[in-house]
Amino acid sequence: xxxxxxxxxxxxxxxxxxxxxxxxxxxxxxxxxxxxxxxxxxxxxxxxxxxxxxxxxxxxxxxxxxxxxxxxxxxxxxxxxxxxxxxxxxxxxxxxxxxxxxxxxxxxxxxxxxxxxxxxxxxxxxxxxxxxxxxxxxxxxxxxxxxxxxxxxxxxxxxxxxxxxxxxx
Numbered sequence: 471x472x473x474x475x476x477x478x479x480x481x482x483x484x485x486x487x488x489x490x491x492x493x494x495x496x497x498x499x500x501x502x503x504x505x506x507x508x509x510x511x512x513x514x515x516x517x518x519x520x521x522x523x524x525x526x527x528x529x530x531x532x533x534x535x536x537x538x539x540x541x542x543x544x545x546x547x548x549x550x551x552x553x554x555x556x557x558x559x560x561x562x563x564x565x566x567x568x569x570x571x572x573x574x575x576x577x578x579x580x581x582x583x584x585x586x587x588x589x590x591x592x593x594x595x596x597x598x599x600x601x602x603x604x605x606x607x608x609x610x611x612x613x614x615x616x617x618x619x620x621x622x623x624x625x626x627x628x629x630x631x632x633x634x635x636x637x638x639x
Contacts, residue, residue: 489630490559493623494552500618502547508610523547526595551619554583558623562631569631572624580620584612 509519518533523543525532532539558579562568568575588611593600603611 485630485632486559489627490552490556492630493555493558493626494548496622496626497555497619498548498551500622501551501614502544504614504618508614520544520547525597526592529596529598550587554619555623555626559627562627568624569628572628573621576620576622576624577616578620579624580616580618581612583619584615 505519506516509516517537517540520540520543521532521535523546524535524539525543526546527542528535528539532543535542558568568579588600588603
């Protein structure tokens, strides 16, 4: 019985968790800092911004639950970032350019994440609507998703992919 394929699957699985968790943590942290800065520029506190994330689960009632809904927003934010990292990692196993060209693929991925979140996830959440966006909001949102979500995920996944694997993924 040939055990090499099982061992290689095991090795891949052992690399997946750190890549996904590190990429999710980095993208989540960078995006959270950007969101806190944006909230501050609009006169809103980080807690209110996190409650806004939790409103995807709780609707407007989120703003009545204080730190509890802020914590729910924080956990939700990092969970979402980690899910996006897992999707990228899985896609990169079958699409070598995602690992070979992280600047381009990460930028494209950030744009995809932005569109998916704003056009599908948010309208289907307890918010039930797409937030209104000015052209400036759109541009800033796209830049943040490229620099704080797409690029970090792509770079971390590349960093966790052994160089020998970048040509044979």
